[in-house]
Amino acid sequence: MSTQTPNQPGTRTADEARVIPLRPAAARPPQRPAVKEPLWRDLVGDVLRRERQAQERTLKDVAEAARISMPYLSEVERGRKEASSEVLAAAAQALGLSLADLLGRAQGELIRLTSRSAPRGRTTTSTAAPYNGLCLAA
Numbered sequence: 634m635s636t637q638t639p640n641q642p643g644t645r646t647a648d649e650a651r652v653i654p655l656r657p658a659a660a661r662p663p664q665r666p667a668v669k670e671p672l673w674r675d676l677v678g679d680v681l682r683r684e685r686q687a688q689e690r691t692l693k694d695v696a697e698a699a700r701i702s703m704p705y706l707s708e709v710e711r712g713r714k715e716a717s718s719e720v721l722a723a724a725a726q727a728l729g730l731s732l733a734d735l736l737g738r739a740q741g742e743l744i745r746l747t748s749r750s751a752p753r754g755r756t757t758t759s760t761a762a763p764y765n766g767l768c769l770a771a
Contacts, residue, residue, distance in 0.1 A: 675712035
């Protein structure tokens with residue numbers, strides 16, 4: 634026990650001195666680094682860029698067809714801007730896609746990327762919706 638009074642800084646009471654951790658630090662399992670999940674804006678931008686390039690179209694051409702600025706479309710494609718649903722729909726339509734097509738492709742990319750990095754033993758079917766649809770929340 635300490636000879637100092639509990640009111641002095643740096644002192645511990647007899648009760649505090651008897652506290653034993655539940656698990657010693659050496660016996661604690663190492664924490665896994667958190668898996669960084671992809672951002673939705675990156676996935677959508679990648680889909681837009683791949684589709685535009687597959688059609689061999691320029692940023693300028695698609696931006697004009699979608700009636701959005703070329704620099705803004707570029708930033709959306711690079712995942713730097715979080716585009717509104719109206720902008721995404723316009724860009725998708727300019728590429729001959731529906732908004733559902735665009736988001737469905739982004740969802741497929743998300744599933745592909747996250748299933749590759751999911752810890753072993755984790756099942757995605759138990760937490761997934763009972764239907765194979767697209768679900769967005771605002």
